Ligand code: 5GP
């Protein structure tokens with residue numbers, strides 16, 4: 001990593017036009033890492049634009065700097081122009097160009113120096129400089145370490161809160177990916193001024209009533225358990241989207257409720273969205289949902305948290321998910337243990 005940091009340091013030593021990007025359906029880690037890096041590059045006198053493929057959930061409206069983001073779905077030409085003009089292009093919190101949809105075309109054509117900073121497994125080789133660490137809890141944790149290594153000595157409250165937001169959201173408020181390294185970085189962020197109470201309240205305790213009613217609906221009416229496979233599933237149909245006025249980000253976190261069940265190792269939520277059927281997967285312990293996402297759902301992610309999609313009907317997607325369980329010997333072997 002040292003070599004990458006040194007080369008990055010050289011690249012940013014002269015003011016440039018820099019585009020920072022993250023993946024579609026941006027989450028707290030995507031948005032937080034973009035805002036934090038932008039904060040630092042602005043300090044150095046660069047001209048910076050943050051570009052995202054699709055809109056962000058309104059739950060992150062409280063973050064400073066959020067109003068200056070460019071969204072490809074809303075302003076495609078402005079985004080393409082920004083990417084074309086850029087001397088440097090940062091890819092944060094994603095490891096393959098298919099995560100940025102149509103923006104990928106402009107990126108491939110651009111002659112900018114491309115830097116990936118990410119914590120997903122198996123980065124694709126599209127960047128010139130790669131800072132990848134799948135052991136990091138979040139891109140924001142890796143970003144904090146990267147910024148310090150680059151020599152950042154002034155972390156503004158905007159940067160600190162952005163970094164903390166990504167850590168808190170990607171770890172489910174310190175429930176997973178916890179390590180001594182994470183705790184040391186977190187302690188340092190708090191010591192520097194990240195506001196834990198404020199952020200946790202904004203991120204987790206600011207839900208509108210309809211979201212809680214949606215969780216109730218999911219758990220009461222849309223839950224299926226496959227005890228022999230230690231697997232549980234929630235699905236949402238088009239009519240649920242209408243009835244509960246489900247907006248971007250509203251389904252975030254619902255899949256995690258399934259992991260509260262005793263004996264459940266794999267959890268899935270399958271959602272009938274306008275153009276695709278989206279699937280989010282979570283697991284406990286050794287079972288890799290990344291493998292499942294890659295083999296059956298055109299996706300990927302991490303061992304214990306992955307996602308993907310299908311261009312199919314919801315009923316075909318549900319059947320595919322159920323059938324896929326048969327393909328995992330580790331689940332089938334636990335099936336025997338369960339039946340004993
Ligand atoms: P989520 O289920 O919260 O949408 O995503 C969980 C993890 O899976 C994230 O790390 C995300 O990057 C990854 N992921 C989600 N959807 C996709 C997808 O369509 N393709 C790939 N490659 N990864 C995905």
Ligand code: MN
Pocket residue numbers: 029030093119138139170
């Ligand atoms: Mn992340």
